[in-house]
Amino acid sequence: MTLKLGVLAIQGDVAENVSSLKNSITELNQDAIVNIVKTPEEIAELDGLIIPGGESTTIGQLSLVNGSLKEIKQKVESGMPVLGICAGMVLLANNARDKVMGKTEQPLFDFLDIDLERNSFGRQRESFEANISMDSIGISNYNGVFIRAPTITTASDDIEILAKFNEKIVAIKKGNIIGTSFHPELTEDLAIHKYFVNLVKETTN
Amino acid sequence: MLPLSGERKDAKGIISDKINSIDILRGSSTVKRGFAHMLKNGVVMDVTTVEQAQIAEEAGAVSVMVLDKLPSEVRKAGGVARTASIRIIEEIMDSVTIPVMAKCRIGHVNEALVLQETDVDMIDESEVLTPADELRHIWKWDFTTPVVNGARSLAEALRRIEEGASMIRTKGEPGTGNVAEAIKHIKKVNDELRTIKSIYDSGDNQDLVRMAREFKVSYDIVEQTAKLGRLPVVNFAAGGIATPADAAYLMSLGCDGIFVGSGIFNSDDAKERARAIVIATTFWNESDKVKEAQKMIDERQSMIGLDINTLELRMQDRGGSA
Numbered sequence: 001m002t003l004k005l006g007v008l009a010i011q012g013d014v015a016e017n018v019s020s021l022k023n024s025i026t027e028l029n030q031d032a033i034v035n036i037v038k039t040p041e042e043i044a045e046l047d048g049l050i051i052p053g054g055e056s057t058t059i060g061q062l063s064l065v066n067g068s069l070k071e072i073k074q075k076v077e078s079g080m081p082v083l084g085i086c087a088g089m090v091l092l093a094n095n096a097r098d099k100v101m102g103k104t105e106q107p108l109f110d111f112l113d114i115d116l117e118r119n120s121f122g123r124q125r126e127s128f129e130a131n132i133s134m135d136s137i138g139i140s141n142y143n144g145v146f147i148r149a150p151t152i153t154t155a156s157d158d159i160e161i162l163a164k165f166n167e168k169i170v171a172i173k174k175g176n177i178i179g180t181s182f183h184p185e186l187t188e189d190l191a192i193h194k195y196f197v198n199l200v201k202e203t204t205n
Numbered sequence: 206m207l208p209l210s211g212e213r214k215d216a217k218g219i220i221s222d223k224i225n226s227i228d229i230l231r232g233s234s235t236v237k238r239g240f241a242h243m244l245k246n247g248v249v250m251d252v253t254t255v256e257q258a259q260i261a262e263e264a265g266a267v268s269v270m271v272l273d274k275l276p277s278e279v280r281k282a283g284g285v286a287r288t289a290s291i292r293i294i295e296e297i298m299d300s301v302t303i304p305v306m307a308k309c310r311i312g313h314v315n316e317a318l319v320l321q322e323t324d325v326d327m328i329d330e331s332e333v334l335t336p337a338d339e340l341r342h343i344w345k346w347d348f349t350t351p352v353v354n355g356a357r358s359l360a361e362a363l364r365r366i367e368e369g370a371s372m373i374r375t376k377g378e379p380g381t382g383n384v385a386e387a388i389k390h391i392k393k394v395n396d397e398l399r400t401i402k403s404i405y406d407s408g409d410n411q412d413l414v415r416m417a418r419e420f421k422v423s424y425d426i427v428e429q430t431a432k433l434g435r436l437p438v439v440n441f442a443a444g445g446i447a448t449p450a451d452a453a454y455l456m457s458l459g460c461d462g463i464f465v466g467s468g469i470f471n472s473d474d475a476k477e478r479a480r481a482i483v484i485a486t487t488f489w490n491e492s493d494k495v496k497e498a499q500k501m502i503d504e505r506q507s508m509i510g511l512d513i514n515t516l517e518l519r520m521q522d523r524g525g526s527a
Contacts, residue, residue, distance in 0.1 A: 010487055011267065013242040038488070053243050055267040055303055062265055062487050066494070087243070098302040118302060124326035125350050127236045128222075128229040147239050148304065148326070166224050186239045 003032035003200055006046040008072070010038060010062045012054020012087060016185035017193075021050070024193040030201065040071035048081040048200030051088030053147070053183050056118070060091055060107035073109055081176040081203050082111075083196045089172075089179030090118060090150050111177050113156040120151035120168060120181075132182065134162040134171055139191045144170065144182035151181055176203055216346035216369070232349030234371070240304075240327065240351050241372035241439035244268060244462055248452070248483050249306065249441070251275055251466040253289075257475070258297045258305075264479035265487075268304040268326070270464070271297050276333045276380030277467035277508065280518060286334040288316045291323055298324070306353070311524040312338025321350040327372070328352045332523035333379045333466070340527050345369030355443065357390045357525055359397035360420035362436055364527075367422055373436055375460070376521045377444020380467050382510035384451045386521060387444045391458045398434060405431035435459075444521070447472070447507055449485030449498035456489035473506035 005025075007017045018034050025032040037043050049072065051059070063069035076082045084092040090108070093116040097103045104118065121127070124147070132144035144165065152169035155161065162178075163171035170181040176199070184192035212219070218232040230236070247267030252258045258269045273289040274282060288309050298305045304326035309316035311330055316337070320328045330343055332355055342365065345352040351371035356362035362373045375394055377387030404412045405428065417427040430437055439462070442455035447468035455463060463486050469479045481501040488494035513519075 009246070011246045013239075013245055015245075016242060054245070055243065055247060057262060057303060058247055058265045058267050058483070062483070065484060066488070100299060101302050104302055123298075123324045124240050124304065125321065125324055126231070127240065128224075128231045129233055129236060130224075130227060130229040145235055145239055147236060147243060166227060183239060186235055186242070 004047045005034045006037035007050045009036035011058045012052040017050045017052045020185045020193040024190045040067045043071045047204045051084045053086035056087035056090035057106050081200045084179045114152045115154045118150045145186045146182045149181040218348045237351035237371040247462045249464045255300045258301050262301045265483040270306045275467040280380040310334040311336040332520045336523045363422040372439045374441040374443040379444050381445045382447040382508040383445045401431040402434040449481045452482045453485045453489040453495045471508040477501045
């Protein structure tokens with residue numbers, strides 16, 4: 001069966017995720033197609049979705065404009081795997097606050113019961129690369145690229161913590177939902193995208 | 206994927222540091238160019254006050270650019286245009302969650318250092334301000350904060366990237382409300398990219414080195430760019446964008462996003478126009494949505510445009526030959 005993978009193309013680094021997914025399915029020898037998706041109709045067709053990095057306020061607001069926010073919510077609640085990266089992870093939360101500004105009024109998907117802090121390490125000058133391990137899913141020595149990254153300060157008990165950096169939660173999983181603070185699409189290492197493709201495959205079978 | 210490397214070993218902007226004894230790396234090309242990647246398909250809006258910055262954020266802007274005066278006002282005021290008041294930049298940084306950029310004068314290293322210390326998210330070495338050095342731009346490899354530069358041609362763009370620019374904006378003519386120059390320059394860059402790509406595909410290395418000499422850049426960057434068939438960093442359009450249709454047209458020409466200067470906050474319907482330009486940028490290839498966006502604005506409220514041929518000051522020429 002051909003897996004239908006999509007990258008939400010409202011705003012952000014869409015092309016990089018498309019490229020990482022395409023390289024992953026080639027290496028895994030997985031029968032799959034990768035599309036950029038924007039409309040509710042395109043999202044309805046998918047078996048798995050990546051919400052890329054970008055600005056969470058922009059992606060959230062514009063997903064409301066054309067109804068794609070509602071469609072994503074329905075699909076993910078009915079079990080479609082989703083990978084939210086940086087801004088994408090912010091959108092997965094039920095609650096976001098900014099490190100400086102405090103609580104933000106912005107559209108969110110409400111999938112995860114977490115306290116999320118935007119711009120958690122500070123502004124762009126504080127952005128960094130560092131080594132990350134996600135031992136529970138067999139990924140170690142991973143170069144995490146953190147760009148004005150969010151972190152999770154507290155997570156409910158049903159959420160699996162995949163990685164921490166300096167005591168802050170930077171990668172999580174709850175069933176079909178994965179979130180990372182850092183940007184796997186900005187590195188050559190395909191480990192996380194491959195893990196996601198396999199998750200979609202298991203869920204779809 | 207665009208190349209995120211391009212390191213120079215002597216780049217002072219790359220800092221090895223530790224957070225609680227964990228090794229980290231700041232200011233690498235991946236981190237600096239990666240920041241620009243997060244802005245893609247978005248709109249960066251020029252603002253001069255906290256109120257304007259908040260309107261921009263609510264409208265869905267991906268970032269705001271802080272200036273002392275909007276480009277059209279710089280044009281009217283004359284005199285020397287410098288970087289904005291640090292106090293106002295800091296107030297805006299404390300009032301929005303999206304990234305905040307600010308402009309410094311071309312070649313003015315210490316104005317840029319001041320902005321880096323202020324912790325703005327990106328520095329724009331901009332021709333809208335009065336150049337401090339007509340012969341030299343800033344050596345941007347020495348900055349941890351990413352820098353964006355303007356360019357009117359592929360040669361200018363590659364010269365700026367060799368100096369360490371993490372992002373390019375193809376220049377229009379700022380503060381005119383006239384999109385013609387922005388269109389001209391993105392088309393020129395696209396034409397030149399097609400030319401070097403076809404030379405690369407033909408395997409004619411001698412002709413590629415001829416292009417490098419003409420562009421006054423290294424062979425390596427010409428080869429890398431020719432192979433990619435596009436600029437190796439994120440490229441936005443800028444200068445004279447005033448309506449949703451302007452933004453959609455530039456997106457259709459292959460720009461990664463849009464800078465809007467005077468077009469929004471010099472109009473009489475700034476709030477609606479900001480929103481409309483964001484919608485048209487996101488949904489540029491859906492003509493019904495661009496039409497709806499265009500309908501949100503009133504042409505009678507648009508800024509009065511200027512004819513490029515009658516301008517006394519052509520900001521786009523500044524720093525262009527260097």
